[in-house]
Amino acid sequence: MICSRTGAWRLLLGSAAIALAAAGAVEAKDLKVGLTSDAVHFDPQAGEELSSNIMFYHVYDPLVRRDADLNFGPGLAESWELTDDTTWVFHLRPGVRFHDGSDFKASDVVFTIDRLKASLMANLGANIVSATAIDDLTVEIKTPFPYAALPNDLAAILILSEAHVKAVGDTELDSSPMGTGPYKLGEWIKEDHITLLANPDYYMGAPKIDTVTFRPITNPATRTAALLTGELDIVQDLAVRDVDRVKGEAGFTVVTRPSLLNIVLAMDMREKSPTIALDKNPMTDHRVREAIARAIDVDTISAVIMNGLSTPSEQFVPASHVGYLPGADFHAMYPFDVEAAEQLMADAGYADGFTMTLDATNNRYVNDAQIGQALASMLAKIDIDLQLNLMPKSNFFGYIRVPSDNSSFIMSGWDVPSGDAGSMYSVLYYTRDVKEGYGQVNRGSYSNPALDALIDQADSTPRIEERAGYLRDATRILLDDIPMIPVHYEQDIYAARDGVVFTPRTDKFLWAYDMDVAE
Amino acid sequence: MLGYTIKRLLQMVLVLWAVSVIVFLMMSFTGDPVFMVIPIDSTQAEIDQARRILGLDRSMLAQYGIFIGNLLQGDFGRSYVFGQPAMELILERLPATMEIVVLAVVIAAVVAIPLGVYAGANPGRASSRAIMSGSLLGISLPGFWVGMMLIFLFSVRWHLLPSSGRGDAVEVWGLRLSFLTVDGWRHLILPSVTLSLGTLAILLRITRAGMMEVTRQDYMKFARAKGVSRRGVLYGHGLRNALIPVVTIFGLQLGDLIAFATITETIFAWPGLGKLLIDSIYRADRPVIVVYLMLVALIFVVINFIVDIVYTLIDPRITVK
Numbered sequence: 001m002i003c004s005r006t007g008a009w010r011l012l013l014g015s016a017a018i019a020l021a022a023a024g025a026v027e028a029k030d031l032k033v034g035l036t037s038d039a040v041h042f043d044p045q046a047g048e049e050l051s052s053n054i055m056f057y058h059v060y061d062p063l064v065r066r067d068a069d070l071n072f073g074p075g076l077a078e079s080w081e082l083t084d085d086t087t088w089v090f091h092l093r094p095g096v097r098f099h100d101g102s103d104f105k106a107s108d109v110v111f112t113i114d115r116l117k118a119s120l121m122a123n124l125g126a127n128i129v130s131a132t133a134i135d136d137l138t139v140e141i142k143t144p145f146p147y148a149a150l151p152n153d154l155a156a157i158l159i160l161s162e163a164h165v166k167a168v169g170d171t172e173l174d175s176s177p178m179g180t181g182p183y184k185l186g187e188w189i190k191e192d193h194i195t196l197l198a199n200p201d202y203y204m205g206a207p208k209i210d211t212v213t214f215r216p217i218t219n220p221a222t223r224t225a226a227l228l229t230g231e232l233d234i235v236q237d238l239a240v241r242d243v244d245r246v247k248g249e250a251g252f253t254v255v256t257r258p259s260l261l262n263i264v265l266a267m268d269m270r271e272k273s274p275t276i277a278l279d280k281n282p283m284t285d286h287r288v289r290e291a292i293a294r295a296i297d298v299d300t301i302s303a304v305i306m307n308g309l310s311t312p313s314e315q316f317v318p319a320s321h322v323g324y325l326p327g328a329d330f331h332a333m334y335p336f337d338v339e340a341a342e343q344l345m346a347d348a349g350y351a352d353g354f355t356m357t358l359d360a361t362n363n364r365y366v367n368d369a370q371i372g373q374a375l376a377s378m379l380a381k382i383d384i385d386l387q388l389n390l391m392p393k394s395n396f397f398g399y400i401r402v403p404s405d406n407s408s409f410i411m412s413g414w415d416v417p418s419g420d421a422g423s424m425y426s427v428l429y430y431t432r433d434v435k436e437g438y439g440q441v442n443r444g445s446y447s448n449p450a451l452d453a454l455i456d457q458a459d460s461t462p463r464i465e466e467r468a469g470y471l472r473d474a475t476r477i478l479l480d481d482i483p484m485i486p487v488h489y490e491q492d493i494y495a496a497r498d499g500v501v502f503t504p505r506t507d508k509f510l511w512a513y514d515m516d517v518a519e
Numbered sequence: 520m521l522g523y524t525i526k527r528l529l530q531m532v533l534v535l536w537a538v539s540v541i542v543f544l545m546m547s548f549t550g551d552p553v554f555m556v557i558p559i560d561s562t563q564a565e566i567d568q569a570r571r572i573l574g575l576d577r578s579m580l581a582q583y584g585i586f587i588g589n590l591l592q593g594d595f596g597r598s599y600v601f602g603q604p605a606m607e608l609i610l611e612r613l614p615a616t617m618e619i620v621v622l623a624v625v626i627a628a629v630v631a632i633p634l635g636v637y638a639g640a641n642p643g644r645a646s647s648r649a650i651m652s653g654s655l656l657g658i659s660l661p662g663f664w665v666g667m668m669l670i671f672l673f674s675v676r677w678h679l680l681p682s683s684g685r686g687d688a689v690e691v692w693g694l695r696l697s698f699l700t701v702d703g704w705r706h707l708i709l710p711s712v713t714l715s716l717g718t719l720a721i722l723l724r725i726t727r728a729g730m731m732e733v734t735r736q737d738y739m740k741f742a743r744a745k746g747v748s749r750r751g752v753l754y755g756h757g758l759r760n761a762l763i764p765v766v767t768i769f770g771l772q773l774g775d776l777i778a779f780a781t782i783t784e785t786i787f788a789w790p791g792l793g794k795l796l797i798d799s800i801y802r803a804d805r806p807v808i809v810v811y812l813m814l815v816a817l818i819f820v821v822i823n824f825i826v827d828i829v830y831t832l833i834d835p836r837i838t839v840k
Binding site for chain 2: 013040041046047048094118119120121123124126171174189190191192193215216217218219220222225226228229254302363392393394395396397398399401422424428436437440441514
């Protein structure tokens with residue numbers, strides 16, 4: 001167990017510090033980070049949530065690296081090429097070592113992918129059929145169909161050491177992780193702190209910060225207090241109400257960045273909808289969907305409910321993504337206009353409106369319950385009586401699951417850290433039940449053969465520019481069809497003491513390797 | 520006494536069984552744990568695979584049967600989320616909770632009982648009235664507010680104590696204990712004080728009420744007349760006779776604090792049991808919730824048992840049957 005080494009580590013750290021001070025060497029830099037929750041896993045194939053993800057990328061490396069702005073580039077793989085439409089060859093970086101000093105080899109990649117396919121996180125490898133080692137530094141990966149976004153997918157697959165996993169066993173990997181990453185696990189005291197120690201032999205160069213301590217502090221006010229008292233150097237998810245307080249304090253900076261999480265409203269497109277007591281589902285009519293879109297004032301939601309800390313979303317994916325359509329803006333196509341919305345409702349034959357239910361969470365997204373209430377009052381203006389069915393996230397995702405027998409109108413969040421709209425469109429908008437791995441979360445039963453065809457085409461070219469072209473066309477169709485209404489991106493808010501060099505990442509994965517501290 | 524113990528043990532088994540059934544039934548309404556574990560865009564095949572891995576592919580009844588079967592062999596099941604044995608998750612957090620709870624009840628008892636005796640013996644004095652008004656505050660101020668105010672004053676404003684976390688700890692027989700280090704004590708003070716306030720106020724009021732009742736009794740005056748000192752009468756005769764309800768409440772409060780120190784732990788980011796319970800409820804992590812609540816039930820049963828024994832020590836007229 002990690003805990004039993006506590007004393008030893010402290011001694012080691014202590015004597016190291018003394019030795020350094022005595023030698024008059026550069027002072028060891030340390031950083032204390034306040035997280036919203038403790039990591040659950042150090043085994044990247046055992047589960048995922050933000051805190052664990054943050055740890056994974058410190059300890060392990062992917063073949064393809066995703067930078068702070070969602071650009072993809074070489075990681076453990078130096079280069080890659082296509083040999084035929086469904087076969088990729090990855091050339092691994094030579095001379096990379098795991099923390100235990102052993103060499104990183106192609107067999108580790110193969111082991112990682114095989115283990116992934118049998119794990120809870122099998123979804124991460126959904127577009128990989130097989131991986132084969134050609135030689136120690138070459139891996140061949142096959143996809144089920146020509147799939148141009150494979151490198152993006154690989155950025156989420158972290159490479160394990162075959163020998164280590166086999167030595168410690170599957171369940172023990174959580175407590176004794178080992179990878180090639182810039183940091184090693186020092187100690188992990190559950191719910192108290194995680195200490196990571198720099199890996200001086202890291203292949204991109206030794207990290208600037210020697211020791212990183214993560215402390216899980218769930219209560220936002222306590223997190224702010226711990227920053228202000230100097231117990232922490234930087235905190236994640238600063239509470240909205242503390243933003244002005246921290247800005248007003250000398251020596252601290254607040255940093256915000258739009259996140260990838262797009263809050264969207266899915267509309268049921270079946271002939272008969274579960275919560276609407278009419279023979280025909282009004283939302284099958286494009287005019288009704290447009291009326292709903294025009295009745296929702298995203299700017300007011302942003303200003304009043306989100307305190308300005310949200311960015312109305314123009315499309316279903318952000319501008320950094322493959323498939324984003326430059327210049328198109330949903331809220332410019334269907335601007336907030338109650339009169340026009342009423343007219344559309346009347347034209348469609350629903351001048352008296354109708355009643356339906358919104359399914360939403362009350363503990364998953366920022367102010368989710370309040371957004372639901374605001375939507376109810378906005379839609380009341382066009383005589384849609386929106387009943388709210390709010391529930392905790394533990395119930396929600398089972399409740400809304402396809403075939404969504406309970407739902408007509410669903411609010412949920414969607415993010416695509418792979419930076420590729422295709423992975424979202426294929427599961428969310430492809431016609432349901434016609435193709436394995438497609439349309440499985442198409443909760444509104446949206447179906448458009450033209451869109452399906454574009455997704456099929458995108459998934460049949462191994463060339464990313466062609467894929468981007470098809471996906472841009474798909475975005476155009478989706479903006480016209482309105483199967484969903486994009487609402488906004490939440491904003492990530494960080495606060496740090498001055499002297500911490502920090503640029504927030506779009507994917508929220510704090511990475512100490514990119515950071516520095518000046519005293 | 521032996522018969523009593525056996526009867527209590529049987530009762531305990533019954534209580535634990537009832538808790539396990541209730542939690543199992545309740546958890547079937549709180550959502551599907553699979554969706555808390557896997558990515559939401561997983562395909563049906565991936566969902567099925569996850570169900571198999573977690574053992575959720577069987578009927579509720581079969582799952583309960585497996586749970587009971589394993590339980591009888593000492594296996595309490597694995598957390599869906601952590602993948603670790605549920606008992607291990609709980610035991611590794613228990614020492615931290617016990618530390619603040621024990622310190623909190625010690626603070627409560629040490630402060631409340633003398634003040635209660637004083638206020639009960641001298642009900643008319645202004646100082647007694649001040650004590651009683653203070654205890655009202657202790658009962659009515661919510662713990663989270665008190666905790667935040669203490670952090671604001673002692674950490675942010677005056678920089679006297681750390682705001683959160685557990686600080687340095689040393690390991691003794693595999694248990695991490697922070698009350699053996701100076702830094703640990705600095706971290707312990709604020710959460711323990713916050714946690715103690717409610718209990719302190721209740722104990723104080725009950726001690727006072729008991730003392731007011733008892734001081735009117737003839738044997739008190741008689742003891743004084745015989746020449747026993749006032750202090751001796753108050754503590755030797757008075758408090759002893761007023762103590763039965765105090766002990767009862769003390770026991771209940773102790774169990775309550777161990778089981779539900781959640782709010783205080785969250786505010787001070789204290790790595791105890793409470794946060795585990797809340798997180799597990801959010802994540803529909805049934806194995807952890809079942810074991811947690813069974814442990815809580817066990818703690819209550821044991822505390823009540825001890826309280827009954829303590830009754831006989833305080834008042835020899837009481838016997839357990």
